[in-house]
Amino acid sequence: MRRSLRRSRRGFSTIIAEVMMVLIVIIMSAIVFIWVTPTFQSNTGQDNSGAAYAEKFSTIWGNFATFAPSIPETVYTCTALSYANIPSGMCPLSNPIVTCTTSITSPTTANILVPVNGVCLITASVGNVFASAGSNVTVAGATINGLIGNYSASVTLRNVQVVTWIGLTNVQTVNISGSSLNTSGITNVCVDLCNSALYEGGRGIFTFVNNTVTGQVESEVSHQATVTGNTISGRLEVESADFGQITNNKIGMLDLDQNGILVVSGNTIYGNFSETPGIGVLYGTNRWCATGNNVFVSGSHNEQLCIGNIEIDIANTGSIPVNLVAVYVSNNPVAGPIAWKLLSGGPAHNSLPITIPVGQSVNVTMQWTPPQTSFAMPWTGLYFVFVSSHINFVDGYLYFGHNPALTITSQSRPENRICPPCY
Structure with missing residues (x-):
């Protein structure tokens, strides 16, 4: 009798354990369902028809400011600038x-003469400075009358007061920051137009940041x-540069010509330079030129005349038509014109949505509006995002200097971010 009771209890315990396991499975399934359903709905834009999963598209090609060399321009040495009335005693030094x-x-x-291949640091007030070929000169926190760089390796000015004029010819690296170029009322230095405060020419790197200039600045043939x-x-002229970036300046007049790649953004232009009235x-x-956010x-x-186009080809690789309803470049909605056309032919369109039939591809051409903030040159990459009506998206980078600029293709996927800023 006792043995029979023990067997009954053991059987009953087994049944209870099995029932508990079934209940646990049911509860876990309910939890998963409750968690997954809103996530699924948010990623498909409330599209319960499965269209979001049938829709697929991918990038296949892109172009952005690729291979746009500047137009050559004559570079003047200081001895050839006698016609320009450069201040006496600068070239040659007196x-x-x-x-x-x-x-x-x-x-x-x-x-001060910095000899050929010499190195000089100037931290006290001096007269004129002449940096010879291959030399490196740095002036920091001092006042100088003027400066000539003649085939120098580098010229660096930090927090410097320049009394008259700067002339730089074929200097490999120029870096001028936080300085004041006054000209002391000398308006008859006329390298191009008159009232020149700085002339820089040569296929080097010219960086001019946070300076105050009375007069005009001319940069020619920079890399x-x-x-x-x-x-x-006065006037800021950037001419015949491979890459030119003019951002967040306050300028009397802006003159831009014969450059390869040019970005102009966030500047205030007063239009009051006396040499170019009106x-x-x-x-x-x-x-190749892009502009925006200027006053x-x-x-x-x-x-x-400043147009910065980018081109991207997108293929429909899914089983339903694709409608692209939003485009972002540099994390901002595309503000300029947008045009698209199927690669198979047909009419051109100039507005959203971009419709791609099954099995076909489209070429999209957009004008890029550069942001107000400065960024490194040459640009490492221009980020873009295309979003579809089913809240799928495809993104990627266009890299300057590559042909094609789109080096890595990408496949669409569900949108689970907020656009903008599309991070």
């Missing part, structure tokens, strides 16, 4: 002359010309 082989730390009215955060009372911005022939106080501005 006596008294002190040769700097290491540093100048005590004030002197003498002119990279970065001009950011300056106040320039003109705020003058765009010439630039191979024009007065004067004409022909920014319609």
